[in-house]
Amino acid sequence: xxxxxxxxxxxxxxxxxxxxxxxxxxxxxxxxxxxxxxxxxxxxxxxxxxxxxxxxxxxxxxxxxxxxxxxxxxxxxxxxxxxxxxxxxxxxxxxxxxxxxxxxxxxxxxxxxxxxxxxxxxxxxxxxxxxxxxxxxxxxxxxxxxxxxxxxxxxxxxxxxxxxxxxxxxxxxxxxxxxxxxxxxxxxxxxxxxxxxxxxxxxxxxxxxxxxxxxxxxxxxxxxxxxxxxxxxxxxxxxxxxxxxxxxxxxxxxxxxxxxxxxxxxxxxxxxxxxxxxxxxxxxxxxxxxxxxxxxxxxxxxxxxxxxxxxxxxxxxxxxxxxxxxxxxxxxxxxxxxxxxxxxxxxxxxx
Amino acid sequence: xxxxxxxxxxxxxxxxxxxxxxxxxxxxxxxxxxxxxxxxxxxxxxxxxxxxxxxxxxxxxxxxxxxxxxxxxxxxxxxxxxxxxxxxxxxxxxxxxxxxxxxxxxxxxxxxxxxxxxxxxxxxxxxxxxxxxxxxxxxxxxxxxxxxxxxxxxxxxxxxxxxxxxxxxxxxxxxxxxxxxxxxxxxxxxxxxxxxxxxxxxxxxxxxxxxxxxxxxxxxxxxxxxxxxxxxxxxxxxxxxxxxxxxxxxxxxxxxxxxxxxxxxxxxxxxxxxxxxxxxxxxxxxxxxxxxxxxxxxxxxxxxxxxxxxxxxxxxxxxxxxxxxxxxxxxxxxxxxxxxxxxxxxxxxxx
Numbered sequence: 001x002x003x004x005x006x007x008x009x010x011x012x013x014x015x016x017x018x019x020x021x022x023x024x025x026x027x028x029x030x031x032x033x034x035x036x037x038x039x040x041x042x043x044x045x046x047x048x049x050x051x052x053x054x055x056x057x058x059x060x061x062x063x064x065x066x067x068x069x070x071x072x073x074x075x076x077x078x079x080x081x082x083x084x085x086x087x088x089x090x091x092x093x094x095x096x097x098x099x100x101x102x103x104x105x106x107x108x109x110x111x112x113x114x115x116x117x118x119x120x121x122x123x124x125x126x127x128x129x130x131x132x133x134x135x136x137x138x139x140x141x142x143x144x145x146x147x148x149x150x151x152x153x154x155x156x157x158x159x160x161x162x163x164x165x166x167x168x169x170x171x172x173x174x175x176x177x178x179x180x181x182x183x184x185x186x187x188x189x190x191x192x193x194x195x196x197x198x199x200x201x202x203x204x205x206x207x208x209x210x211x212x213x214x215x216x217x218x219x220x221x222x223x224x225x226x227x228x229x230x231x232x233x234x235x236x237x238x239x240x241x242x243x244x245x246x247x248x249x250x251x252x253x254x255x256x257x258x259x260x261x262x263x264x265x266x267x268x269x270x271x272x273x274x275x276x277x278x279x280x281x282x283x284x285x286x287x288x289x290x291x292x293x294x295x296x297x298x299x300x301x302x303x304x305x306x307x308x309x310x311x312x313x314x315x316x317x318x319x320x321x322x323x324x325x326x327x328x329x330x331x332x333x334x335x336x337x338x339x340x341x342x343x344x345x346x347x348x349x350x351x
Numbered sequence: 352x353x354x355x356x357x358x359x360x361x362x363x364x365x366x367x368x369x370x371x372x373x374x375x376x377x378x379x380x381x382x383x384x385x386x387x388x389x390x391x392x393x394x395x396x397x398x399x400x401x402x403x404x405x406x407x408x409x410x411x412x413x414x415x416x417x418x419x420x421x422x423x424x425x426x427x428x429x430x431x432x433x434x435x436x437x438x439x440x441x442x443x444x445x446x447x448x449x450x451x452x453x454x455x456x457x458x459x460x461x462x463x464x465x466x467x468x469x470x471x472x473x474x475x476x477x478x479x480x481x482x483x484x485x486x487x488x489x490x491x492x493x494x495x496x497x498x499x500x501x502x503x504x505x506x507x508x509x510x511x512x513x514x515x516x517x518x519x520x521x522x523x524x525x526x527x528x529x530x531x532x533x534x535x536x537x538x539x540x541x542x543x544x545x546x547x548x549x550x551x552x553x554x555x556x557x558x559x560x561x562x563x564x565x566x567x568x569x570x571x572x573x574x575x576x577x578x579x580x581x582x583x584x585x586x587x588x589x590x591x592x593x594x595x596x597x598x599x600x601x602x603x604x605x606x607x608x609x610x611x612x613x614x615x616x617x618x619x620x621x622x623x624x625x626x627x628x629x630x631x632x633x634x635x636x637x638x639x640x641x642x643x644x645x646x647x648x649x650x651x652x653x654x655x656x657x658x659x660x661x662x663x664x665x666x667x668x669x670x671x672x673x674x675x676x677x678x679x680x681x682x683x684x685x686x687x688x689x690x691x692x693x694x695x696x697x698x699x700x701x702x
Contacts, residue, residue: 097563097588099560099561131582132582135561156561157561157562157582158561158562159562159565159582159585160556160558160561160562160565160582161558161560161561161562162580178578178579178580178581179578179579179580179581180578180580181533181580182532182533182536182554182556182567182569182580183556183558183561183562183565183567184535184556184558184559184560184561184562185533203533205511205533205534205535206558206559206560207511207512207534207535207557207559208535208557208558208559208564209450209512209535209557210450210486210507210508210509210511210512210534210535211508211509211510211511211512211534211535212448213559214510214511214534216533216534218533219576220576220578221572221573221576222572222576224578224579225570225571225572225573225576225577225578225579226576226577226578227529227530227531227571227575227576227577228529228530228575228576229513229529229530229531229532229533230529230530231482231483231508231510231511234510237448
């Protein structure tokens with residue numbers, strides 16, 4: 001598999017992004033939904049920011065607080081040696097039975113004429129302001145259906161991690177449609193056209209007791225209400241997808257079926273990308289899949305960052321035989337790489 | 352709170368129920384959905400059965416197998432001293448990263464003219480025969496809407512625990528409508544009438560990382576596709592509902608709002624019942640709740656059984672001021688108790 005990482009990588013670093021709040025710093029700009037819009041390529045990035053903290057003995061947790069009625073930015077503060085505190089994962093502050101995030105994310109647009117050089121908007125496109133978003137909004141996937149751009153994203157809150165929906169026709173005016181999939185669910189992405197007369201979505205619930213974090217398909221008549229959930233693909237113990245897997249880029253249709261670029265991770269959290277070929281009419285049927293990752297953390301900006309050894313995609317662009325996968329690298333920056341679509345398709349193994 | 356347990360309790364014991372399969376034994380008949388139908392009260396019980404096992408060094412796991420195309424009963428066999436095996440919970444066989452059930456459940460009707468003396472059908476009403484039901488079907492709640500009885504039940508499979516829907520007009524001919532809520536979800540129950548023009552359902556997702564197992568509300572236009580998920584009620588640490596909670600009986604409307612009889616458990620799995628008063632138009636708003644259990648395991652058949660210290664309801668009948676709660680006792684038998692509805696309502700504390 002020939003992987004043409006862009007020499008300009010990372011295309012966007014956290015330092016290119018202005019914080020949205022005073023006395024905050026941007027620590028990650030990553031996991032962008034990507035779409036062609038007019039003569040531009042837009043990345044709707046997840047921007048994670050945190051309060052500037054000069055006290056090493058304190059851990060700060062930024063949240064949206066609703067106790068006074070309306071949404072209000074608030075910072076919780078914990079001693080870094082508090083009883084029961086676990087700071088092993090840089091993304092979270094964990095107490096027994098309780099998890100907080102060390103940063104809060106919003107969605108920000110970066111725009112480009114050539115798909116390589118991006119300029120980042122000064123202000124957020126979409127910010128957390130609902131109770132189901134109290135810990136932030138993350139990992140958007142953009143799907144254009146008719147003249148509307150639908151964004152499925154992760155809403156994180158003390159009540160759970162949900163899949164939420166927002167829509168826009170211009171990336172300026174937004175409408176939020178609430179929680180479309182209950183906790184705990186991630187990696188939701190809408191198909192760009194109806195399947196057998198219905199809207200279709202890949203999603204990735206994370207079960208507590210029975211089952212691994214598997215990919216599922218759901219169907220809808222209105223994009224708001226979802227059902228007909230079908231199991232799609234499970235983790236494979238002992239492989240590069242032994243820990244978890246989930247949808248990545250919005251799928252696109254080829255004459256062989258839908259192509260889905262997805263992510264998978266080991267139990268040790270090494271995130272790679274692979275490809276799936278899905279049945280045109282019953283996309284929960286996986287016809288073929290990558291026997292090995294098509295992209296794995298190897299470049300320095302993928303191996304080292306906010307979270308080491310992660311490549312994670314929320315969007316790709318197809319032009320002829322060139323598939324450009326935009327991806328978050330080391331949970332910190334935005335990168336891209338070109339692939340040959342027919343080379344990917346030829347590499348898939350029937351299952 | 353005056354609790355009038357029926358002197359005839361348990362109303363149905365496992366020994367009253369014929370196994371549905373040769374060389375199987377019924378170990379539990381419990382957690383029945385309940386409804387008035389003509390001049391009868393029907394209990395749609397969860398009947399758990401397992402292969403008769405004379406070998407103490409073996410653990411048997413009954414499943415539905417699909418590897419040969421169609422659904423086929425199959426028994427897995429493990430050494431009781433297998434590496435990594437955990438048999439602490441009588442309901443499950445646990446290996447690292449993998450959970451099996453020690454029994455497989457179907458749904459069986461028990462019928463009564465007086466609500467006290469029940470005769471149990473000889474054969475199942477509804478059996479597991481779909482891949483999403485490979486470990487059994489459990490905990491049904493029956494809701495009559497127009498002339499159709501809808502049953503929301505738990506489908507258990509290696510791919511996860513889902514909420515599924517079936518319907519019938521006569522409890523003889525059934526239609527399965529598939530998975531309506533993705534893993535991991537339990538305790539789904541449909542409201543008996545539309546709320547602000549939409550079907551409404553309480554459900555209880557069980558999140559892996561963030562949030563406790565909380566009650567949520569969802570809405571639908573067709574009972575098949577669900578969205579508009581709203582957080583409803585969280586566990587309360589250190590109380591009788593510190594471990595988990597979830598919907599119980601199908602709610603009924605009073606002049607003060609919807610009344611929901613629900614269950615809650617401590618982290619040590621002591622299951623009790625309480626009552627909620629829900630807003631008539633926005634039932635995700637809990638107006639008032641029980642400050643203490645209205646029913647807790649005290650009778651011998653509640654304290655000792657297949658799983659000790661459990662009372663768990665899937666259905667209740669209201670007649671005037673008398674609320675009859677039918678409930679599973681110790682995960683083994685079906686029981687009932689009468690309450691005064693106004694006494695329950697007067698006991699609720701606004702939140």
